[in-house]
Amino acid sequence: MKTAHDTDDILVDDLPAPRHSRRLAVVTETYPPEVNGVAMSMARVVDGLNRRNHDVQLIRPRQPAKLTAQSSGKPAVDEVLTKGLPVPLYPNLRMGVPSKRALVKLWSLKRPDVVHIATEGPLGWSALQAAQHLSLPVTSDYRTNFHAYGKHYRLGLLSKPIMGYLRKFHNRCDATMVPTEAMRVLLAERGFERLSVVGRGVDAQRFDPARRSALMRESWGAGPDDLVMGYVGRLAPEKNLGVVLAAYEAVKIVQPRARLVFVGDGPMRAELAARAPDAVFAGQRSGDDLAAHYAGLDLFLFASLTETFGNVTTEAMASGCAVVAFESAAAGELIRSGVNGWLAGPGREADFVALTRTAALDAAARRTVAEGARVTARRLDWGDITARFESVLEGAIARAEPGFLPAGLQPAA
Structure with a gap:
């Protein structure tokens, strides 16, 4: 908005102050073209920060050659690749190796304003140590319920030590971002400090009911009026398949005539195929192809209880899928049962099955719920998520500045 002042005929532009560009170091042990929730959401945040005029330095393990070949073009951010080791049961994924000395050298030469750590593995721990050695502010994400995986991988005795490590890791950070209010409350009760809720967005232009393909459904053995149920994600024990x-x-x-489609891969694929020989196993998908697979489903079944x-x-x-899930994680935060999805109480497996059967028998209810789900998802804009993420980073930077005082201790005017 422009306002003209009479004095000296000066025209004054009342424009917002330019955005303060920051130098950000982002450390993650997974990133596209790897296919998983952490990789995807971190890529969206990094892209958003880059668009908001920040100088982003991305530190991650070097990926296998066959994955690297799938990448197209030059990355839009400064990438620093470290050594990596394959993750057991997931050979296409890498975990970083301890790299404190290299990171101290890197950040001494090009000091970031803040370090953000997305994963708590060896590379993440090295980044935390390096940042503290250089007195850099550090933020982190709590993204994976490692402690909840114990019963699926016979690690019950390690659940407490794992939780102890995670608490120690995140409590050394200036802020830890969690995706839901329920997770914030749970972690606070377990002694985690300085927690901020930063949700997740969704690309509602890519994931769109308009991508539904009759030809794809035919390839699954489903006609126009046949019910197709599906699951997307890792085929692994912790997903409660x-x-x-x-x-x-x-x-x-x-x-x-109902069909079941699994999209994804993992160590349970052979077992699932043996137990459901008529199911369709579409393998791992990405991009528009993945979006078309979602759009071809009528009911999305998500029974995991280990998600953040x-x-x-x-x-x-x-x-535009009607979702049946347990009241947990994103589903518990976003779905109102019977309005934009169906929710069973956590762990109430018989209720989950009964809700799925009810939804399968009521096509009109499925359409109504799917429309409500689409309306909800369209509100989850990645731009808003990135702005919230940015504000947590700025808070950590401000608290690290000399002379910072908390709001309650500011000197009287």
């Missing part, structure tokens, strides 16, 4: 199979079996009794968020929930909602 036995409940998905139980729901499918219950639906098949009343809808013999679960990006697949919002992708399915944006794609």
